[in-house]
Amino acid sequence: MPPIRPLHLAAEIGGPPHYDAARYTGLAQLAERGALDFVTLGDSFARPGPDALSVLSRAAPATRRIGLVPTVTTTHTEPFHVSSAVATLDWVSRGRAGWQVDVSTTGAEARLFGRRPAAPAAELWREAGEVADAGARLWDSWEDDAEIRDTATGRFIDRGKLHYVDFEGATFSVRGPAIVPRPPQGRPVVVVDGTTDPARETAARHADVVLVRATTSERTAGIRDDVRRRAVAHGRDPDTLRVLAALTVDLGGAETAPELWPASGPPLAAHGTYYRGGPVDLADLITQWHRAGAVDGFHLTPITPERDLERIVNGTVTLLQHRSLFRTFHPGGTLREHLGLSRPANRYAPDRFPEGERA
Amino acid sequence: MHLAAHFPGVNNTTVWADPRSRSQIDFSSFEHLARTAERGLFDFFFLAEGLRLREHNGLIHDLDVVGRPESLTVLNALAAVTDRLGLAATVNATFNEPYELARRLATLDHLSAGRAAWNVVTSSDAFTGENFRRGGYLDRADRYTRAAEFVATARELWDSWTADGVPRPVAHRGEHFRIEGEFGVPRSPQGHPVVIQAGDSPEGREFAASAADVIFTRHGTPGAGRTFYADVKARLARYGREPDELKIMPGVGFVLGDTDAEAREKAAGIRLQQISPQNAMLALEQVWGRDLSSYDPDGPLPESDPVPDSALVQGRVRHGDPLAVAARWRALSREKGLSIRQTVIEASGRQSFVGSPRTVAAELTEFVATGAADGFILVPHLTPGGLDEFVDGVVPLLQERGVFRSAYTGATLRSHLGLAEPVWKG
Ligand SMILES: Cc1cc2nc3c(=O)[nH]c(=O)nc-3n(C[C@H](O)[C@H](O)[C@H](O)COP(=O)(O)O)c2cc1C
Numbered sequence: 001m002p003p004i005r006p007l008h009l010a011a012e013i014g015g016p017p018h019y020d021a022a023r024y025t026g027l028a029q030l031a032e033r034g035a036l037d038f039v040t041l042g043d044s045f046a047r048p049g050p051d052a053l054s055v056l057s058r059a060a061p062a063t064r065r066i067g068l069v070p071t072v073t074t075t076h077t078e079p080f081h082v083s084s085a086v087a088t089l090d091w092v093s094r095g096r097a098g099w100q101v102d103v104s105t106t107g108a109e110a111r112l113f114g115r116r117p118a119a120p121a122a123e124l125w126r127e128a129g130e131v132a133d134a135g136a137r138l139w140d141s142w143e144d145d146a147e148i149r150d151t152a153t154g155r156f157i158d159r160g161k162l163h164y165v166d167f168e169g170a171t172f173s174v175r176g177p178a179i180v181p182r183p184p185q186g187r188p189v190v191v192v193d194g195t196t197d198p199a200r201e202t203a204a205r206h207a208d209v210v211l212v213r214a215t216t217s218e219r220t221a222g223i224r225d226d227v228r229r230r231a232v233a234h235g236r237d238p239d240t241l242r243v244l245a246a247l248t249v250d251l252g253g254a255e256t257a258p259e260l261w262p263a264s265g266p267p268l269a270a271h272g273t274y275y276r277g278g279p280v281d282l283a284d285l286i287t288q289w290h291r292a293g294a295v296d297g298f299h300l301t302p303i304t305p306e307r308d309l310e311r312i313v314n315g316t317v318t319l320l321q322h323r324s325l326f327r328t329f330h331p332g333g334t335l336r337e338h339l340g341l342s343r344p345a346n347r348y349a350p351d352r353f354p355e356g357e358r359a
Numbered sequence: 360m361h362l363a364a365h366f367p368g369v370n371n372t373t374v375w376a377d378p379r380s381r382s383q384i385d386f387s388s389f390e391h392l393a394r395t396a397e398r399g400l401f402d403f404f405f406l407a408e409g410l411r412l413r414e415h416n417g418l419i420h421d422l423d424v425v426g427r428p429e430s431l432t433v434l435n436a437l438a439a440v441t442d443r444l445g446l447a448a449t450v451n452a453t454f455n456e457p458y459e460l461a462r463r464l465a466t467l468d469h470l471s472a473g474r475a476a477w478n479v480v481t482s483s484d485a486f487t488g489e490n491f492r493r494g495g496y497l498d499r500a501d502r503y504t505r506a507a508e509f510v511a512t513a514r515e516l517w518d519s520w521t522a523d524g525v526p527r528p529v530a531h532r533g534e535h536f537r538i539e540g541e542f543g544v545p546r547s548p549q550g551h552p553v554v555i556q557a558g559d560s561p562e563g564r565e566f567a568a569s570a571a572d573v574i575f576t577r578h579g580t581p582g583a584g585r586t587f588y589a590d591v592k593a594r595l596a597r598y599g600r601e602p603d604e605l606k607i608m609p610g611v612g613f614v615l616g617d618t619d620a621e622a623r624e625k626a627a628g629i630r631l632q633q634i635s636p637q638n639a640m641l642a643l644e645q646v647w648g649r650d651l652s653s654y655d656p657d658g659p660l661p662e663s664d665p666v667p668d669s670a671l672v673q674g675r676v677r678h679g680d681p682l683a684v685a686a687r688w689r690a691l692s693r694e695k696g697l698s699i700r701q702t703v704i705e706a707s708g709r710q711s712f713v714g715s716p717r718t719v720a721a722e723l724t725e726f727v728a729t730g731a732a733d734g735f736i737l738v739p740h741l742t743p744g745g746l747d748e749f750v751d752g753v754v755p756l757l758q759e760r761g762v763f764r765s766a767y768t769g770a771t772l773r774s775h776l777g778l779a780e781p782v783w784k785g
Contacts, residue, residue, distance in 0.1 A: 047543070049543055054431065055470065060439070062439050081455070085431070087428070088428035093436075112538060158421070
């Protein structure tokens with residue numbers, strides 16, 4: 001049996017579209033009280049709703065510890081802008097930013113931009129991988145100590161510590177360097193839902209946190225193993241990945257018995273896994289899956305965030321804390337610290353790598 | 360009078376070597392300046408944009424403040440720590456797409472309860488384009504046709520929900536954009552975020568007259584200001600607009616002292632810090648378009664003419680024809696017997712209000728009274744504390760004179776600027 005690793009918990013705070021800031025900051029503060037690693041806010045051009053990254057930057061000064069992970073799609077956006085905006089979220093939150101990478105596959109989304117036709121998911125996920133790669137290079141394009149403010153020579157920056165990324169992707173290129181200096185976490189945390197095959201490949205290569213939707217702990221463990229194997233194939237240490245089981249939760253009927261879609265249920269990619277029951281049963285489910293070593297944690301999407309997140313924090317999380325399975329406070333300040341991930345070395349900083357190993 | 364605060368950020372006027380100068384990146388700096396501006400009852404807080412680091416002679420320019428966070432993200436965070444202050448982001452119309460940007464701006468307007476503004480800029484050089492998918496270069500005329508269609512398209516999207524909160528499909532077919540579908544955000548608290556324009560050519564002025572609520576201009580001196588003001592306001596009638604519907608706000612510096620003499624002395628010291636010998640040579644090379652490293656900053660200007668269309672300097676907005684600028688600088692240097700560095704200091708200063716708070720308050724009032732401006736975008740030379748003494752010293756005097764508000768009367772930026780909510784064509 002694998003050693004029990006720290007449990008990580010995250011929650012989605014989207015739900016039906018709202019346009020007032022207080023609603024989102026309230027939910028983020030609630031999740032923060034539960035010491036959750038991070039909140040996500042889903043986004044898509046395909047349906048009504050505010051820009052997720054903007055909402056979470058609005059929430060940043062109203063929270064202190066919780067990680068903030070908006071979805072930003074890579075299909076109709078500019079990689080340079082996406083990288084700048086995510087880095088800026090990390091600056092305004094003092095190291096709590098993440099980025100859930102997603103793609104826009106529909107014709108409806110394509111027509112809102114009129115720039116390119118809809119494309120198959122596999123193609124878009126390849127591009128998403130390139131966008132994540134270019135973004136990370138831009139985050140590294142300033143060494144941490146590039147700003148020198150050297151009054152003796154009159155130089156504000158050491159230009160030798162700024163780097164052109166010269167990224168050439170199949171559909172875009174970026175020269176760099178970034179306009180935003182390297183963010184507090186070095187690189188904000190990249191999250192990918194790796195349930196489907198093309199997304200999983202991108203996740204294994206570029207993500208820090210991989211979400212998986214599966215109906216049983218065995219299936220989840222299988223996907224986790226697959227992601228870790230693929231990560232190794234890309235030259236990564238699989239222990240730098242956190243795999244979270246994604247569950248949609250409905251805690252409305254606290255009295256009813258837990259219900260999980262059976263493996264023969266509806267297609268997973270469309271519906272994900274669906275849990276209905278009480279907060280205590282949810283804590284039991286989390287405990288079992290985690291004890292079995294199937295996952296590093298859970299990403300919970302409440303059906304009704306206002307109601308269910310309160311039940312998750314005050315019911316499920318309290319119980320997990322009582323069982324000493326989940327921490328009672330955030331010991332660190334950054335999202336990477338919550339996740340037990342180290343601050344990445346800068347690929348362009350020559351002294352950190354022996355000659356010949358530089359990217 | 361309308362007042363806005365420019366966050367100094369990336370430029371060659373910030374005196375970063377001053378021991379009071381702090382980070383231009385940390386959120387605490389933005390928070391300090393924004394809170395100060397709100398304490399001073401300012402109309403709005405303003406952020407500039409640059410999408411590629413400037414280069415000189417093929418190298419990243421290293422003498423000035425460089426590096427800045429992305430504007431809309433910073434402004435959303437500032438919406439959490441301010442209540443009334445308008446929040447203005449400079450965002451390029453050439454390197455963005457209407458659907459996405461209109462959505463981000465409408466989101467800021469919702470999350471700030473009606474305080475969003477967009478400064479539409481059009482810089483479009485191929486150098487900047489190397490950071491973007493579309494790359495490419497738009498010529499002078501095209502970048503304004505794109506900007507105008509961009510703003511019109513954004514307005515179509517902002518207007519597209521019904522009063523009952525139902526999105527209606529938009530179908531836009533223009534020269535630059537083809538957009539079909541429903542907009543993701545209901546009509547925002549201000550109807551449309553405030554639109555600011557910064558750009559000076561006849562095309563730019565025409566675009567502003569047709570579509571902008573505010574112009575950010577460099578023309579801050581009394582003469583140039585009045586000429587610009589009259590020119591732009593006269594263009595409005597063509598679009599069925601009243602002179603009051605477009606506010607003209609030059610970017611200006613200021614230096615305060617207990618007495619006028621003390622302020623003048625401080626100002627001279629600041630100019631010397633801003634234009635070091637190295638910076639003077641760079642400014643000279645920017646005009647001449649070639650390497651002048653053999654010249655002495657304390658010596659005379661080059662006799663030879665500038666190289667036209669030089670690529671020596673990249674990523675910096677160029678103002679005016681280099682031959683004309685060089686001629687003007689030579690004349691100035693001859694007339695006053697100035698060295699290279701002294702000439703650059705004389706010639707490159709923007710309008711600055713220098714004096715005791717009383718003198719500065721009187722001059723600002725005079726500018727507005729004589730039709731040189733509707734207000735000012737103040738550019739402090741220190742980050743982030745550079746506005747403190749203005750708010751503490753000058754604002755009370757403007758209030759005493761009755762030319763500036765003593766309290767916010769409305770909640771939205773439009774109401775601060777005295778602009779009507781746009782008619783809902785929904
Ligand atoms: C006062 C002022 C401020 C400007 N600020 C910016 C800026 O922050 N970012 C930018 O890319 N361009 C900026 N510009 C450049 C303009 O958008 C435009 O590209 C430039 O002025 C050339 O256009 P024109 O020929 O109409 O003047 C500014 C221009 C002016 C006059």
